[in-house]
Amino acid sequence: DVTDVYVFQDIIWIATRTGLCSITKTQFNEAYTSIGINLFWKDFKVNGNSTELTSDLSLAYNENNLELDFHSAFYGGLSRVNYRYKIDEQSNNWIELSGRKIPLTNLPSGKYQLLVQAKVDNSNWADNQLLLDFTIRPPFYQTWWFRMVLLLVFGCLIYLFFKLRV
Numbered sequence: 385d386v387t388d389v390y391v392f393q394d395i396i397w398i399a400t401r402t403g404l405c406s407i408t409k410t411q412f413n414e415a416y417t418s419i420g421i422n423l424f425w426k427d428f429k430v431n432g433n434s435t436e437l438t439s440d441l442s443l444a445y446n447e448n449n450l451e452l453d454f455h456s457a458f459y460g461g462l463s464r465v466n467y468r469y470k471i472d473e474q475s476n477n478w479i480e481l482s483g484r485k486i487p488l489t490n491l492p493s494g495k496y497q498l499l500v501q502a503k504v505d506n507s508n509w510a511d512n513q514l515l516l517d518f519t520i521r522p523p524f525y526q527t528w529w530f531r532m533v534l535l536l537v538f539g540c541l542i543y544l545f546f547k548l549r550v
Contacts, residue, residue: 421465421502423514426484427453441518448520450488456502464505472497493522 388399397406428437429451458465467481471488478501486500500514524530 421504421510421512422457423454423500423502423512424457425452425514425516426455427451429453437516439517441516443518443520445493445521445523445526448489448491448493450486450491452486452488452498452516454484454486454500454514456484458502458504465502466505467500467502468509469498469500472499491520493520493526495519 385401386398387401390397390399391409394409395406396409396412397404425437428435430443430447431449432451456465456467467484468478469481469486470476470478486498488498496518498514498516498518501509503509
């Protein structure tokens with residue numbers, strides 16, 4: 385149990401029930417910078433409406449405007465944390481964020497994997513990342529089975545046309 389904390393010049397003194405310890409501010413900042421940043425999803429909106437995130441997320445073709453809100457747990461001060469994301473289906477380039485919201489608009493149908501990373505100040509990007517796999521289904525008229533049905537109907541119409549004409 386920590387009973388008191390006192391900062392004098394560049395040294396942080398920590399008093400506990402069993403003793404006294406000290407650490408410099410530089411050592412303290414290095415220790416907290418090396419601790420991982422935990423990321424987690426907070427809110428997920430589809431076309432402006434909050435939706436529950438599931439592991440097998442499949443959206444209709446017209447549910448292609450997404451807004452993802454995430455949070456991070458870091459005890460060294462969230463103002464020091466920088467974020468970036470990439471969505472594999474569209475690009476391999478990371479996009480740096482100024483906040484903790486990711487707007488994805490007018491996504492075409494396909495399978496997507498969204499990755500979010502964080503880092504503290506000028507350190508390296510953290511190994512732990514937030515991951516979301518999701519699919520946007522195509523409209524029915526762009527599916528293979530619809531095209532096959534059209535081909536079959538067109539073939540039947542041609543057959544009937546020649547059968548009735550002859």
